[in-house]
Amino acid sequence: MPIIYLSPSTQESNMYVTGTGSEEYWMNRLADAMIPYLNSCGIRYTRNNPDMTAGSSIRQANQGWYDFYLALHSNAAGEGNYGGVRGIIAFYYPTSTQGQRAAQIFVNNLRGIYPLPDKVTTRSTTSLGEVRDSKFPAVLLEIGYHDNYEDARWIENNIPEIARNLVLSLTDYFGIPFIWPVDPWEGTVHAGGGTLNLRSRPTTDSSVIASIPDGATVRIYGQYEDWYVVRYGDYVGYASTQFIR
Numbered sequence: 001m002p003i004i005y006l007s008p009s010t011q012e013s014n015m016y017v018t019g020t021g022s023e024e025y026w027m028n029r030l031a032d033a034m035i036p037y038l039n040s041c042g043i044r045y046t047r048n049n050p051d052m053t054a055g056s057s058i059r060q061a062n063q064g065w066y067d068f069y070l071a072l073h074s075n076a077a078g079e080g081n082y083g084g085v086r087g088i089i090a091f092y093y094p095t096s097t098q099g100q101r102a103a104q105i106f107v108n109n110l111r112g113i114y115p116l117p118d119k120v121t122t123r124s125t126t127s128l129g130e131v132r133d134s135k136f137p138a139v140l141l142e143i144g145y146h147d148n149y150e151d152a153r154w155i156e157n158n159i160p161e162i163a164r165n166l167v168l169s170l171t172d173y174f175g176i177p178f179i180w181p182v183d184p185w186e187g188t189v190h191a192g193g194g195t196l197n198l199r200s201r202p203t204t205d206s207s208v209i210a211s212i213p214d215g216a217t218v219r220i221y222g223q224y225e226d227w228y229v230v231r232y233g234d235y236v237g238y239a240s241t242q243f244i245r
Contacts, residue, residue, distance in 0.1 A: 001200060001209065001236045002174045003044040005061040006031055007071040007130060010050050014076065016146045017083060018153060023146055024050055026155055027072040030143070033163035040181035040222030041171050042229040042236050054130055062135045068102065068173070069138035070166075071130040074146040074155060083147050087119030091131055091140040094124035098137035106139060106169045113165055114144075115154065141166075177202065179222035179229060187228070187244040189216045196244070198237040202227035210235040218244065 008031040014023035031047060038045050046064065048057040054071070061069055077085040090106045092099035103122040111117035125131060131138040143162065144151035155162070171178040189196045195211040202224050210232060212218065218230040218239065227238040 001042045001044060002067040002170075002176070003046070003065075004038075004068045004070055004170065005057075005064075005066045005134075005136070006034070006038075006045045006047045007054070007057045007061070007069065008048070009071075009073045010048065010052055010054065010057070011073075012050070014074075014146060016074075016152045016156070017149050018156065020152075020156060023074050026074065026146070026159075027143075029159055030072055030155075030163055030166075033159050034167055036181035037164055037167035038170075039184070040179045040229060041167060041176060042179075042221070042238065043167070043170055043174070043176075044236055058129055058133050062133075066136045068170070069130065069134040069136050070170075071138070071140040073140060073142050074144050074151075075142035076147040077145055083145075083149065085145050086116055086148050086151050087121065088114055088144060089142040090120075090122045091125045091128055091142070092122065093131045093138065094126065096131070096137055099131060099139060100124070102137060102169075102173045103139045105172050106141060106166070109165050109169045109172070110143075110162075113158065113161055115150075177224045179224050182222055184219055184221050187218050187220050187230070189214055189218065189239075189243060190245050191243050196239055198230065198232055198235055198239050200237055202238040206238075209237040212239065220244070 008027035012024040090103035092103040191214040198210040199206045222229045
């Protein structure tokens with residue numbers, strides 16, 4: 001199953017024009033709202049924390065192995081044009097084919113929920129460390145302008161919808177089903193004395209991640225057709241509903 005590095009902004013000094021919080025606060029709220037969807041879709045993640053910086057987030061990610069690096073930010077027009085710009089930008093590194101592909105997927109989906117879809121664009125960059133220095137395909141999303149009142153209010157009022165949209169884009173990128181979250185519950189494997197295959201995709205011909213012994217307890221996060229998304233120890237994958245009670 002895919003694993004991502006999730007890097008919400010740590011810029012606590014970038015205050016929203018509405019006076020309700022900072023870029024760090026709202027992007028971490030957005031990351032919080034993504035977690036149930038990541039779990040239900042079987043996407044594992046490591047997340048930075050507000051005490052880190054963009055640089056330390058990159059270094060932490062590069063010490064491990066991830067299928068994707070996603071940075072969450074909101075933008076500001078800056079001096080001379082404060083509050084005068086709106087829109088969403090998905091940044092990627094110019095030589096990263098997969099980064100560009102992911103950026104386009106994010107943009108295509110975000111255009112469906114942002115009130116000004118023509119202002120949702122992709123852009124290549126060599127100046128943003130979180131896409132330039134990551135060892136993995138990476139996208140940095142500037143989700144609206146926090147110095148613009150309409151954009152700031154849109155972010156604040158649509159955190160659940162934006163979170164859902166971003167995880168939908170990740171499932172499109174990885175080619176796995178989007179699964180609505182449920183309250184997780186425990187299940188017991190009933191494999192007739194044998195083992196139950198935990199698979200990378202919800203098909204019987206996909207690769208086996210782990211073999212779960214009869215009688216083992218698993219954590220269930222969602223269901224796609226006749227498959228559960230489950231966690232068994234450190235493993236996350238799809239298991240047949242037929243053999244879990």
